[in-house]
Amino acid sequence: MNTHIEDDDAPPDLVDVTTMSANPDSVKEEESTPRVPITLVTGYLGAGKTTLLNHILTEKHGKKIAVIMNEFGDSSDIEKPLTVNEGGQEVTEWMEVGNGCICCSVKDTGVMALESLMERKGTFDYILLETTGLADPGNIAPVFWMDEGLGSSIYLDGIVTLVDAKNILRLLDEPAPEEKADAHNEGEHDHGSGPILSMAHMQVSHADVIILNKTDLVTPEELEVVRDRISAINSVAKVHVTDHSRTPQIEGVVLDLHAYDHLDDLDFSRKGHSHMDPAISTIAVTIPPIAADQVPRVDSWLQSVLWESALPQPAMGSTESHPLQFEIHRLKGILRLQDGSSRIIQAVRDVFEIRDAETTKDDGKPSQALCKIVLIGRGLGPTIDPWKKSLESFIRR
Numbered sequence: 409m410n411t412h413i414e415d416d417d418a419p420p421d422l423v424d425v426t427t428m429s430a431n432p433d434s435v436k437e438e439e440s441t442p443r444v445p446i447t448l449v450t451g452y453l454g455a456g457k458t459t460l461l462n463h464i465l466t467e468k469h470g471k472k473i474a475v476i477m478n479e480f481g482d483s484s485d486i487e488k489p490l491t492v493n494e495g496g497q498e499v500t501e502w503m504e505v506g507n508g509c510i511c512c513s514v515k516d517t518g519v520m521a522l523e524s525l526m527e528r529k530g531t532f533d534y535i536l537l538e539t540t541g542l543a544d545p546g547n548i549a550p551v552f553w554m555d556e557g558l559g560s561s562i563y564l565d566g567i568v569t570l571v572d573a574k575n576i577l578r579l580l581d582e583p584a585p586e587e588k589a590d591a592h593n594e595g596e597h598d599h600g601s602g603p604i605l606s607m608a609h610m611q612v613s614h615a616d617v618i619i620l621n622k623t624d625l626v627t628p629e630e631l632e633v634v635r636d637r638i639s640a641i642n643s644v645a646k647v648h649v650t651d652h653s654r655t656p657q658i659e660g661v662v663l664d665l666h667a668y669d670h671l672d673d674l675d676f677s678r679k680g681h682s683h684m685d686p687a688i689s690t691i692a693v694t695i696p697p698i699a700a701d702q703v704p705r706v707d708s709w710l711q712s713v714l715w716e717s718a719l720p721q722p723a724m725g726s727t728e729s730h731p732l733q734f735e736i737h738r739l740k741g742i743l744r745l746q747d748g749s750s751r752i753i754q755a756v757r758d759v760f761e762i763r764d765a766e767t768t769k770d771d772g773k774p775s776q777a778l779c780k781i782v783l784i785g786r787g788l789g790p791t792i793d794p795w796k797k798s799l800e801s802f803i804r805r
């Protein structure tokens with residue numbers, strides 16, 4: 409399935425780079441160097457990830473970007489090409505990243521590549537990592553929160569998912585590859601049975617930005633259908649329509665998304681979509697401002713929802729007879745406190761954090777003053793009612 413060899417935009421040539429070897433002083437500098445942002449670039453096989461990265465490498469953006477490409481598609485590579493673009497000069501070398509297996513991919517080859525990359529910290533100020541087309545970004549994203557080493561030197565700026573407009577509908581309706589990987593996958597996330605859930609769903613549901621690519625291959629009508637389907641799965645991601653991954657700009661589209669450090673934009677971009685995806689959807693739960701001592705209750709509620717896939721029941725003896733069978737892939741939220749401060753919630757799968765929000769300007773709109781939690785996942789049910797009731801009653805207990 410790999411088409412890089414006959415690409416028009418062939419990957420840069422391999423050149424020797426002595427200038428990039430680790431600076432002996434870098435160990436001393438480590439403490440003072442700020443964390444480097446990383447954007448994960450995901451998307452199904454052939455969606456245009458490498459095309460996007462090549463596009464970025466040739467644009468003027470004034471950043472030294474370390475790009476780790478996934479040149480050999482989905483073999484478990486033992487080497488990854490690393491390109492750093494510096495003053496218009498591209499330098500590529502190959503990094504040993506050890507042996508990885510995409511099925512057991514908490515430590516996949518991408519993560520190992522990052523570990524080798526951090527040995528030369530200071531030679532770049534941004535990282536772009538192309539994940540393999542079959543990888544679930546939900547496995548990689550939490551590494552930046554859980555891994556002491558990587559988490560202290562890198563922060564996740566956002567997840568960009570390339571979508572192949574021509575093939576996405578078919579991919580969304582295809583059975584998940586998990587069945588065949590299962591033998592290899594014990595203890596991994598069990599996606600259960602139920603509506604079809606493909607890798608394409610996982611990649612779309614985790615996205616902060618969706619680049620709807622290859623639009624030259626579809627009609628405007630087909631494009632509309634695809635857009636509807638995508639936003640039914642993930643209504644919060646920003647969607648950019650492209651061909652050959654040529655985004656209108658790079659900053660704010662692929663770089664510097666700050667998807668995990670502020671949440672201006674929890675409003676759904678396309679409302680009232682009629683074609684719900686049977687497998688994954690987005691819901692938003694809003695409640696009035698809470699007291700500071702209710703924040704730990706929200707934390708407990710999230711533990712139940714994210715770790716146990718259990719929605720705390722509103723009250724004893726409640727008539728709730730059909731507990732939802734759900735699974736959350738991505739969750740973000742903002743808690744407004746009665747004292748005027750805010751907290752931000754971020755979760756990818758079962759890893760989550762609640763932290764202080766940077767002070768946000770109060771624009772006086774009452775809707776801005778509500779707590780809001782957005783959940784993306786499967787089996788969320790037809791209405792937000794059970795979610796809202798559960799949250800509201802749980803935090804008051």
Ligand SMILES: Nc1nc2c(ncn2[C@@H]2O[C@H](COP(=O)(O)OP(=O)(O)OP(=O)(O)O)[C@@H](O)[C@H]2O)c(=O)[nH]1
Pocket residue numbers: 409410411412414415416451452453454455456457458459460478479481540541570621622623624625650651652653
């Ligand atoms: N027609 C058309 N072709 C495209 C477009 N974007 C990319 N391609 C071509 O599609 C092929 C695959 O693109 P890549 O950028 O290599 O895709 P990828 O996601 O990196 O692929 P893998 O790494 O194999 O998963 C290449 O031949 C690209 O030139 C597009 O918008 N329209």
Ligand SMILES: [Zn+2]
Pocket residue numbers: 457458459478479481538
């Ligand atoms: Zn690629």
